[in-house]
Amino acid sequence: MSEPEATGAWQVDFAGKPWRLRPGERWVVTGPMASGKTWLGAQLQRQAPDEVAFVTVGAQAGSAGTDWAGARYHASIEYDFRTVAEALTYERVNGICPFEVRPPELAERAVFAKRLAWVTEALCLEPLLDRWTVQLSNGEQRRVMLAQAILKGTPVLVLDDPFAGLDPAMRETLHRVLATLAEQGQTMVLMVRNEDEIPACVTHRLRLKACHIVSQGPYTPPKATASKLTFPPNPPALNTPVVLSVRELSLDLGGRTLFGGLTWEAHAGERWVIIGPNGSGKTTLLSLITGDNPIAYACDIERFGKKPGPGVPLWQLRSRMATVSPEDQVFADPTQTVGAAVFSGLFDKEGRRKRPSAHQRERAQTLLTTLGLHERLHDPLGTLSAGLVRLTLLVRALVAEPELLLLDELCMNLEEPERKKVLRLVDRLLAELPSLTVLCIVHRADHIPPHFNRVLALHPATAK
Secondary structure, eight states: OOOOOOOOOEEEEETTEEEEEOTTOEEEEEOSTTSSHHHHHHHHHHHOTTTEEEEOGGGGGGTTOTTHHHHTTTOOTTSOOOBHHHHTSHHHHTTOOTTOOOOOOHHHHHHHHHHHHHHHHHTTOGGGTTSBGGGOOHHHHHHHHHHHHHHHTOSEEEEESTTTTOOHHHHHHHHHHHHHHHHTTOEEEEEOSOGGGSOTTOOEEEEEETTEEEEEEEOOOOOOOOOOOOOOOOOOOOSSOEEEEEEEEEEEETTEEEEEEEEEEEETTOEEEEEOOTTSSHHHHHHHHHTOSGGGGGSOEEETTBOSBTTBOHHHHHTTEEEEOHHHHHTSOTTSBHHHHHTTTOBOTTSOBOOOOHHHHHHHHHHHHHTTOGGGTTSBGGGSOHHHHHHHHHHHHHHTOOSEEEEESTTTTOOHHHHHHHHHHHHHHHHHOTTOEEEEEOSSGGGSOTTOOEEEEOOOOEEO
16 A cells, blocks of 8 residues: 655644644544534545545445435335445546546556555455445445545545444454554544544544634553443343344345344333444344334334234334434434424324424423533534434434334444433433333443343354
8 A cells, every 4th residue: 555645734723723734643633522523624625625535424325325315225226236346446436437538547546456455454345345335334334435535545534433333343453454554654633532442543632622722732642441342141031011022033135144033022121232243233123123124024023012014004113113323313404403303203103293292392302401402402403513413313212202212323423421421311211211112232331321231242144
Protein backbone atom coordinates (compact mmCIF):
# COMPACT_ATOMS: atom_id res chain seq x y z
CA MET A 1 0.00 0.00 0.00
CA SER A 2 1.52 3.31 -1.06
CA GLU A 3 1.91 6.26 1.24
CA PRO A 4 -0.57 9.08 0.52
CA GLU A 5 0.94 12.32 -0.65
CA ALA A 6 0.51 15.17 1.83
CA THR A 7 -0.18 18.56 0.30
CA GLY A 8 -0.13 20.87 3.32
CA ALA A 9 -2.10 21.70 6.46
CA TRP A 10 -5.84 21.92 6.98
CA GLN A 11 -7.67 24.28 9.33
CA VAL A 12 -11.15 24.58 10.86
CA ASP A 13 -12.22 27.51 13.02
CA PHE A 14 -14.35 27.05 16.14
CA ALA A 15 -15.87 30.37 17.22
CA GLY A 16 -12.78 32.19 15.97
CA LYS A 17 -10.34 29.73 17.56
CA PRO A 18 -8.43 27.73 14.93
CA TRP A 19 -7.68 24.04 14.92
CA ARG A 20 -4.97 22.90 12.52
CA LEU A 21 -4.26 19.46 11.13
CA ARG A 22 -0.78 18.90 9.76
CA PRO A 23 0.46 16.05 7.56
CA GLY A 24 1.33 12.93 9.53
CA GLU A 25 -0.69 13.90 12.60
CA ARG A 26 -3.32 11.56 14.01
CA TRP A 27 -5.97 13.30 16.08
CA VAL A 28 -8.66 11.88 18.31
CA VAL A 29 -11.67 14.16 18.77
CA THR A 30 -13.88 13.76 21.83
CA GLY A 31 -16.68 15.69 23.49
CA PRO A 32 -20.30 15.41 24.63
CA MET A 33 -23.22 15.07 22.24
CA ALA A 34 -23.69 18.00 19.83
CA SER A 35 -20.15 19.20 20.55
CA GLY A 36 -19.24 19.44 16.85
CA LYS A 37 -17.31 16.22 16.20
CA THR A 38 -19.17 15.16 13.06
CA TRP A 39 -19.38 18.80 11.94
CA LEU A 40 -15.59 18.97 12.05
CA GLY A 41 -15.29 16.02 9.69
CA ALA A 42 -17.84 17.51 7.33
CA GLN A 43 -15.96 20.82 7.29
CA LEU A 44 -12.69 19.13 6.43
CA GLN A 45 -14.25 17.26 3.54
CA ARG A 46 -16.06 20.37 2.31
CA GLN A 47 -12.83 22.37 2.28
CA ALA A 48 -10.78 19.74 0.48
CA PRO A 49 -13.02 17.06 -1.09
CA ASP A 50 -10.15 15.60 -3.13
CA GLU A 51 -7.86 15.32 -0.11
CA VAL A 52 -10.22 14.12 2.63
CA ALA A 53 -12.11 10.82 2.85
CA PHE A 54 -14.86 11.10 5.48
CA VAL A 55 -16.62 8.01 6.83
CA THR A 56 -19.66 8.66 9.01
CA VAL A 57 -22.75 6.66 9.93
CA GLY A 58 -24.86 9.20 8.06
CA ALA A 59 -23.34 7.94 4.82
CA GLN A 60 -24.39 4.37 5.56
CA ALA A 61 -27.74 4.81 3.84
CA GLY A 62 -26.15 5.39 0.47
CA SER A 63 -23.36 2.90 0.80
CA ALA A 64 -25.28 0.03 -0.78
CA GLY A 65 -27.05 1.77 -3.64
CA THR A 66 -29.96 4.03 -4.37
CA ASP A 67 -32.64 2.22 -2.36
CA TRP A 68 -30.93 0.66 0.63
CA ALA A 69 -33.99 1.28 2.79
CA GLY A 70 -36.15 -0.94 0.63
CA ALA A 71 -33.44 -3.39 -0.32
CA ARG A 72 -32.13 -3.85 3.23
CA TYR A 73 -34.11 -7.05 3.60
CA HIS A 74 -33.83 -7.94 -0.13
CA ALA A 75 -37.54 -8.47 -0.72
CA SER A 76 -37.33 -7.94 -4.49
CA ILE A 77 -34.80 -8.66 -7.22
CA GLU A 78 -35.75 -5.36 -8.83
CA TYR A 79 -33.47 -3.44 -6.51
CA ASP A 80 -30.03 -2.31 -7.65
CA PHE A 81 -28.00 -5.08 -6.05
CA ARG A 82 -24.24 -4.83 -5.97
CA THR A 83 -21.68 -7.19 -4.50
CA VAL A 84 -18.96 -6.06 -2.13
CA ALA A 85 -16.39 -6.85 -4.83
CA GLU A 86 -18.23 -4.54 -7.22
CA ALA A 87 -18.38 -1.82 -4.57
CA LEU A 88 -14.59 -1.98 -4.21
CA THR A 89 -13.61 -1.66 -7.87
CA TYR A 90 -11.32 1.11 -9.09
CA GLU A 91 -14.21 2.71 -10.98
CA ARG A 92 -16.69 2.56 -8.12
CA VAL A 93 -14.31 3.84 -5.45
CA ASN A 94 -13.18 6.74 -7.62
CA GLY A 95 -16.62 7.58 -8.96
CA ILE A 96 -15.73 6.92 -12.60
CA CYS A 97 -18.56 6.66 -15.11
CA PRO A 98 -18.27 3.30 -16.92
CA PHE A 99 -18.92 5.03 -20.25
CA GLU A 100 -16.29 7.71 -19.75
CA VAL A 101 -13.30 7.67 -22.10
CA ARG A 102 -10.16 7.90 -19.96
CA PRO A 103 -6.45 7.18 -20.27
CA PRO A 104 -5.49 3.63 -19.20
CA GLU A 105 -4.09 4.84 -15.83
CA LEU A 106 -1.99 1.70 -15.57
CA ALA A 107 0.23 2.96 -12.76
CA GLU A 108 -2.72 4.17 -10.68
CA ARG A 109 -4.57 0.90 -11.17
CA ALA A 110 -1.51 -1.10 -10.13
CA VAL A 111 -1.24 0.90 -6.90
CA PHE A 112 -4.99 0.44 -6.33
CA ALA A 113 -4.78 -3.33 -6.88
CA LYS A 114 -2.00 -3.59 -4.31
CA ARG A 115 -3.94 -1.49 -1.82
CA LEU A 116 -7.11 -3.54 -2.46
CA ALA A 117 -5.31 -6.80 -1.71
CA TRP A 118 -4.02 -5.38 1.57
CA VAL A 119 -7.30 -3.87 2.75
CA THR A 120 -9.26 -7.02 1.84
CA GLU A 121 -7.00 -9.11 4.05
CA ALA A 122 -6.62 -6.54 6.82
CA LEU A 123 -10.37 -5.94 7.23
CA CYS A 124 -11.30 -9.62 6.75
CA LEU A 125 -13.41 -8.83 3.68
CA GLU A 126 -12.67 -12.01 1.70
CA PRO A 127 -15.82 -13.84 2.92
CA LEU A 128 -17.94 -10.81 1.99
CA LEU A 129 -16.76 -10.19 -1.58
CA ASP A 130 -19.47 -12.22 -3.32
CA ARG A 131 -22.28 -11.00 -1.09
CA TRP A 132 -24.67 -8.21 -1.98
CA THR A 133 -24.06 -5.06 -0.01
CA VAL A 134 -27.73 -5.05 1.01
CA GLN A 135 -27.16 -8.37 2.80
CA LEU A 136 -24.49 -7.00 5.11
CA SER A 137 -24.96 -6.35 8.80
CA ASN A 138 -24.38 -2.85 10.13
CA GLY A 139 -20.88 -3.76 11.31
CA GLU A 140 -20.02 -5.38 7.96
CA GLN A 141 -21.25 -2.33 6.08
CA ARG A 142 -19.02 -0.07 8.14
CA ARG A 143 -16.01 -2.23 7.26
CA VAL A 144 -16.81 -1.88 3.55
CA MET A 145 -17.20 1.88 3.94
CA LEU A 146 -13.82 2.03 5.67
CA ALA A 147 -12.25 -0.03 2.89
CA GLN A 148 -13.66 2.36 0.28
CA ALA A 149 -12.19 5.33 2.14
CA ILE A 150 -8.76 3.71 2.44
CA LEU A 151 -8.80 2.77 -1.24
CA LYS A 152 -9.31 6.39 -2.23
CA GLY A 153 -5.74 7.00 -1.06
CA THR A 154 -6.50 10.53 0.12
CA PRO A 155 -3.97 12.41 2.27
CA VAL A 156 -6.49 12.67 5.13
CA LEU A 157 -8.73 9.92 6.52
CA VAL A 158 -11.56 11.07 8.82
CA LEU A 159 -13.49 8.36 10.69
CA ASP A 160 -16.56 9.30 12.71
CA ASP A 161 -17.13 6.74 15.49
CA PRO A 162 -15.42 3.94 13.51
CA PHE A 163 -15.78 1.35 16.28
CA ALA A 164 -19.57 1.67 16.59
CA GLY A 165 -21.39 -1.52 15.66
CA LEU A 166 -18.23 -3.65 15.57
CA ASP A 167 -17.89 -6.82 17.61
CA PRO A 168 -14.90 -7.09 19.99
CA ALA A 169 -12.77 -9.13 17.56
CA MET A 170 -13.39 -6.68 14.74
CA ARG A 171 -12.55 -3.73 17.00
CA GLU A 172 -9.15 -5.33 17.58
CA THR A 173 -8.77 -5.80 13.83
CA LEU A 174 -9.53 -2.13 13.22
CA HIS A 175 -6.92 -1.12 15.79
CA ARG A 176 -4.33 -3.11 13.84
CA VAL A 177 -5.42 -1.53 10.55
CA LEU A 178 -5.13 1.97 11.99
CA ALA A 179 -1.68 1.15 13.39
CA THR A 180 -0.53 0.01 9.94
CA LEU A 181 -1.91 3.16 8.31
CA ALA A 182 -0.09 5.25 10.92
CA GLU A 183 3.20 3.48 10.14
CA GLN A 184 2.68 4.41 6.49
CA GLY A 185 2.29 8.07 7.39
CA GLN A 186 -1.48 8.39 6.97
CA THR A 187 -2.93 11.61 8.40
CA MET A 188 -6.04 10.73 10.42
CA VAL A 189 -8.83 12.29 12.44
CA LEU A 190 -10.89 9.90 14.60
CA MET A 191 -14.05 10.82 16.47
CA VAL A 192 -14.57 8.31 19.30
CA ARG A 193 -17.12 7.97 22.09
CA ASN A 194 -15.37 5.48 24.38
CA GLU A 195 -11.99 6.15 25.96
CA ASP A 196 -10.91 2.52 25.61
CA GLU A 197 -11.35 2.79 21.83
CA ILE A 198 -8.68 5.48 21.35
CA PRO A 199 -5.99 3.86 19.17
CA ALA A 200 -2.42 3.72 20.41
CA CYS A 201 -1.25 5.44 17.21
CA VAL A 202 -2.97 8.75 18.12
CA THR A 203 -0.58 11.70 18.44
CA HIS A 204 -2.96 14.57 19.37
CA ARG A 205 -6.28 15.10 21.11
CA LEU A 206 -8.99 17.71 20.54
CA ARG A 207 -11.74 18.17 23.13
CA LEU A 208 -14.91 19.96 22.04
CA LYS A 209 -18.03 21.25 23.77
CA ALA A 210 -20.92 23.06 22.08
CA CYS A 211 -18.77 23.69 18.97
CA HIS A 212 -16.04 25.33 21.06
CA ILE A 213 -12.53 24.05 21.67
CA VAL A 214 -11.98 22.99 25.27
CA SER A 215 -8.39 21.81 24.79
CA GLN A 216 -6.04 20.63 22.07
CA GLY A 217 -2.49 19.38 21.86
CA PRO A 218 -0.16 16.36 21.85
CA TYR A 219 -1.55 13.25 23.46
CA THR A 220 -0.37 9.76 24.41
CA PRO A 221 -3.28 7.32 24.81
CA PRO A 222 -3.30 5.11 27.90
CA LYS A 223 -3.21 1.38 27.42
CA ALA A 224 -6.70 0.23 26.42
CA THR A 225 -8.56 -2.41 28.41
CA ALA A 226 -10.92 -4.75 26.57
CA SER A 227 -14.66 -4.61 27.21
CA LYS A 228 -15.63 -8.24 27.75
CA LEU A 229 -19.09 -9.74 27.45
CA THR A 230 -19.52 -12.44 30.09
CA PHE A 231 -22.76 -13.85 31.48
CA PRO A 232 -23.76 -16.48 34.02
CA PRO A 233 -26.01 -19.33 32.83
CA ASN A 234 -29.54 -18.27 31.97
CA PRO A 235 -31.95 -18.48 34.92
CA PRO A 236 -35.17 -20.48 34.56
CA ALA A 237 -37.87 -18.89 32.40
CA LEU A 238 -40.38 -16.71 34.21
CA ASN A 239 -43.76 -18.26 34.93
CA THR A 240 -45.46 -15.73 32.65
CA PRO A 241 -47.09 -15.91 29.19
CA VAL A 242 -44.85 -16.54 26.19
CA VAL A 243 -44.48 -13.28 24.26
CA LEU A 244 -42.16 -14.55 21.53
CA SER A 245 -41.64 -18.08 20.25
CA VAL A 246 -39.09 -19.06 17.56
CA ARG A 247 -39.04 -22.64 16.32
CA GLU A 248 -36.40 -24.31 14.13
CA LEU A 249 -35.35 -21.05 12.48
CA SER A 250 -32.90 -21.40 9.59
CA LEU A 251 -32.39 -18.82 6.87
CA ASP A 252 -30.48 -19.32 3.64
CA LEU A 253 -28.89 -16.14 2.29
CA GLY A 254 -26.95 -16.73 -0.89
CA GLY A 255 -25.50 -20.05 0.21
CA ARG A 256 -25.00 -18.96 3.84
CA THR A 257 -27.11 -20.40 6.63
CA LEU A 258 -28.17 -18.14 9.49
CA PHE A 259 -29.44 -19.38 12.87
CA GLY A 260 -29.01 -23.11 12.10
CA GLY A 261 -32.33 -24.30 13.50
CA LEU A 262 -32.73 -21.79 16.34
CA THR A 263 -35.50 -22.58 18.85
CA TRP A 264 -36.06 -19.95 21.53
CA GLU A 265 -38.76 -18.41 23.73
CA ALA A 266 -39.06 -15.09 25.56
CA HIS A 267 -41.62 -14.69 28.32
CA ALA A 268 -43.41 -11.59 29.53
CA GLY A 269 -41.14 -9.49 31.73
CA GLU A 270 -37.88 -11.11 30.62
CA ARG A 271 -34.90 -8.94 29.70
CA TRP A 272 -32.71 -10.49 27.00
CA VAL A 273 -29.28 -9.49 25.70
CA ILE A 274 -28.54 -10.69 22.15
CA ILE A 275 -24.85 -11.02 21.33
CA GLY A 276 -22.76 -12.41 18.51
CA PRO A 277 -20.15 -11.39 15.93
CA ASN A 278 -20.98 -9.08 13.03
CA GLY A 279 -22.92 -11.05 10.43
CA SER A 280 -24.32 -13.60 12.88
CA GLY A 281 -27.89 -12.43 12.24
CA LYS A 282 -28.76 -10.26 15.25
CA THR A 283 -30.43 -7.44 13.32
CA THR A 284 -31.95 -9.94 10.86
CA LEU A 285 -33.58 -11.73 13.79
CA LEU A 286 -35.20 -8.51 14.94
CA SER A 287 -36.44 -7.83 11.40
CA LEU A 288 -38.07 -11.27 11.36
CA ILE A 289 -39.71 -10.63 14.73
CA THR A 290 -41.16 -7.29 13.65
CA GLY A 291 -42.14 -8.58 10.21
CA ASP A 292 -40.08 -5.93 8.38
CA ASN A 293 -38.39 -8.84 6.66
CA PRO A 294 -40.98 -10.49 4.38
CA ILE A 295 -39.30 -13.85 4.92
CA ALA A 296 -40.93 -13.69 8.36
CA TYR A 297 -44.15 -15.04 6.84
CA ALA A 298 -42.34 -18.28 5.99
CA CYS A 299 -40.83 -18.68 9.46
CA ASP A 300 -42.35 -20.36 12.50
CA ILE A 301 -42.31 -17.28 14.74
CA GLU A 302 -45.21 -16.44 17.05
CA ARG A 303 -45.64 -13.05 18.68
CA PHE A 304 -48.13 -12.93 21.55
CA GLY A 305 -49.24 -16.43 20.59
CA LYS A 306 -50.05 -15.53 16.97
CA LYS A 307 -48.43 -15.49 13.54
CA PRO A 308 -49.25 -12.92 10.85
CA GLY A 309 -51.40 -14.35 8.10
CA PRO A 310 -55.09 -14.85 7.24
CA GLY A 311 -57.18 -13.23 9.95
CA VAL A 312 -54.13 -11.86 11.78
CA PRO A 313 -52.87 -8.66 10.10
CA LEU A 314 -49.21 -7.89 10.75
CA TRP A 315 -50.13 -4.52 12.25
CA GLN A 316 -52.26 -6.25 14.85
CA LEU A 317 -48.97 -7.60 16.19
CA ARG A 318 -46.74 -4.65 15.27
CA SER A 319 -48.92 -2.26 17.25
CA ARG A 320 -47.77 -4.09 20.38
CA MET A 321 -44.05 -3.70 19.62
CA ALA A 322 -41.57 -0.80 19.42
CA THR A 323 -38.00 -0.62 18.12
CA VAL A 324 -34.89 1.53 18.33
CA SER A 325 -32.37 0.61 15.65
CA PRO A 326 -29.61 2.01 13.40
CA GLU A 327 -32.01 1.63 10.45
CA ASP A 328 -34.61 3.78 12.21
CA GLN A 329 -31.94 6.43 12.69
CA VAL A 330 -30.36 6.35 9.26
CA PHE A 331 -33.69 6.67 7.49
CA ALA A 332 -35.40 9.09 9.86
CA ASP A 333 -36.84 12.07 7.98
CA PRO A 334 -34.35 14.91 8.60
CA THR A 335 -37.11 17.51 8.15
CA GLN A 336 -39.31 15.99 10.85
CA THR A 337 -39.23 17.78 14.19
CA VAL A 338 -38.39 16.08 17.45
CA GLY A 339 -41.99 16.41 18.59
CA ALA A 340 -43.39 14.90 15.39
CA ALA A 341 -40.84 12.08 15.46
CA VAL A 342 -41.72 11.15 19.04
CA PHE A 343 -45.38 10.58 18.14
CA SER A 344 -44.70 9.02 14.73
CA GLY A 345 -44.52 5.53 16.22
CA LEU A 346 -48.18 5.34 17.30
CA PHE A 347 -50.22 2.96 15.12
CA ASP A 348 -53.47 1.07 15.53
CA LYS A 349 -54.07 -2.59 14.63
CA GLU A 350 -54.67 -1.69 10.97
CA GLY A 351 -51.44 0.28 10.65
CA ARG A 352 -53.10 3.70 10.76
CA ARG A 353 -51.42 6.48 12.68
CA LYS A 354 -52.98 7.29 16.03
CA ARG A 355 -53.32 10.62 17.75
CA PRO A 356 -51.38 10.68 21.03
CA SER A 357 -53.52 10.60 24.15
CA ALA A 358 -53.17 13.13 26.96
CA HIS A 359 -51.31 10.48 28.96
CA GLN A 360 -48.87 9.84 26.10
CA ARG A 361 -48.24 13.58 25.65
CA GLU A 362 -47.48 13.90 29.34
CA ARG A 363 -45.24 10.84 29.22
CA ALA A 364 -43.37 12.21 26.19
CA GLN A 365 -42.81 15.55 27.92
CA THR A 366 -41.42 13.81 31.00
CA LEU A 367 -39.05 11.65 28.94
CA LEU A 368 -37.88 14.56 26.78
CA THR A 369 -37.17 16.64 29.87
CA THR A 370 -35.28 13.79 31.53
CA LEU A 371 -33.07 13.38 28.46
CA GLY A 372 -32.56 17.11 27.94
CA LEU A 373 -34.54 17.23 24.70
CA HIS A 374 -37.48 19.38 25.81
CA GLU A 375 -35.87 22.55 24.40
CA ARG A 376 -35.38 20.86 21.02
CA LEU A 377 -39.03 19.92 20.55
CA HIS A 378 -39.44 21.98 17.37
CA ASP A 379 -35.96 21.33 15.94
CA PRO A 380 -35.73 19.17 12.77
CA LEU A 381 -33.92 15.87 13.26
CA GLY A 382 -31.46 16.92 10.56
CA THR A 383 -30.12 19.64 12.87
CA LEU A 384 -29.39 17.24 15.73
CA SER A 385 -26.32 15.17 16.44
CA ALA A 386 -26.50 11.41 15.93
CA GLY A 387 -26.68 10.91 19.69
CA LEU A 388 -29.65 13.25 20.11
CA VAL A 389 -31.50 11.52 17.26
CA ARG A 390 -30.92 8.20 19.01
CA LEU A 391 -32.42 9.61 22.23
CA THR A 392 -35.41 10.93 20.28
CA LEU A 393 -36.02 7.44 18.87
CA LEU A 394 -35.83 5.99 22.37
CA VAL A 395 -38.56 8.39 23.54
CA ARG A 396 -40.58 7.46 20.42
CA ALA A 397 -40.41 3.77 21.37
CA LEU A 398 -41.28 4.28 25.03
CA VAL A 399 -44.23 6.61 24.34
CA ALA A 400 -45.85 3.83 22.30
CA GLU A 401 -46.13 1.78 25.53
CA PRO A 402 -45.24 -1.54 23.85
CA GLU A 403 -45.45 -5.03 25.25
CA LEU A 404 -42.28 -6.05 23.38
CA LEU A 405 -39.38 -3.56 23.09
CA LEU A 406 -36.53 -4.25 20.63
CA LEU A 407 -33.31 -2.29 21.16
CA ASP A 408 -30.62 -2.65 18.49
CA GLU A 409 -27.40 -1.00 19.68
CA LEU A 410 -29.28 1.41 21.93
CA CYS A 411 -26.13 3.23 23.08
CA MET A 412 -24.52 3.65 19.67
CA ASN A 413 -23.53 7.32 19.08
CA LEU A 414 -23.87 8.14 22.78
CA GLU A 415 -21.01 9.59 24.86
CA GLU A 416 -20.34 8.15 28.32
CA PRO A 417 -22.40 10.72 30.34
CA GLU A 418 -25.42 10.36 28.04
CA ARG A 419 -25.00 6.58 27.90
CA LYS A 420 -25.11 6.32 31.70
CA LYS A 421 -28.15 8.61 31.80
CA VAL A 422 -29.97 6.49 29.21
CA LEU A 423 -29.16 3.23 30.98
CA ARG A 424 -30.39 4.66 34.29
CA LEU A 425 -33.57 5.88 32.60
CA VAL A 426 -34.19 2.51 30.95
CA ASP A 427 -33.61 0.74 34.27
CA ARG A 428 -36.07 3.04 36.05
CA LEU A 429 -38.74 2.72 33.38
CA LEU A 430 -38.41 -1.04 33.14
CA ALA A 431 -38.77 -1.29 36.90
CA GLU A 432 -42.15 0.44 36.49
CA LEU A 433 -43.12 -1.98 33.68
CA PRO A 434 -42.47 -5.48 35.05
CA SER A 435 -44.45 -7.20 32.28
CA LEU A 436 -42.57 -5.52 29.41
CA THR A 437 -40.36 -7.94 27.47
CA VAL A 438 -37.14 -6.37 26.15
CA LEU A 439 -34.55 -7.66 23.67
CA CYS A 440 -31.31 -5.68 23.47
CA ILE A 441 -28.50 -6.18 20.91
CA VAL A 442 -25.10 -5.11 22.25
CA HIS A 443 -21.40 -5.39 21.42
CA ARG A 444 -20.00 -3.80 24.58
CA ALA A 445 -20.43 -4.77 28.22
CA ASP A 446 -21.00 -1.15 29.29
CA HIS A 447 -23.93 -0.84 26.86
CA ILE A 448 -26.06 -3.44 28.69
CA PRO A 449 -28.91 -1.96 30.76
CA PRO A 450 -29.02 -3.09 34.41
CA HIS A 451 -30.93 -6.24 35.35
CA PHE A 452 -30.72 -7.87 31.92
CA ASN A 453 -30.02 -11.43 33.07
CA ARG A 454 -30.74 -13.55 29.98
CA VAL A 455 -28.53 -13.95 26.93
CA LEU A 456 -29.07 -15.29 23.44
CA ALA A 457 -25.72 -15.89 21.73
CA LEU A 458 -25.83 -16.14 17.94
CA HIS A 459 -22.99 -17.57 15.90
CA PRO A 460 -21.54 -16.63 12.51
CA ALA A 461 -23.34 -17.90 9.43
CA THR A 462 -22.07 -21.11 7.91
CA ALA A 463 -21.57 -21.63 4.19
CA LYS A 464 -23.25 -24.56 2.47
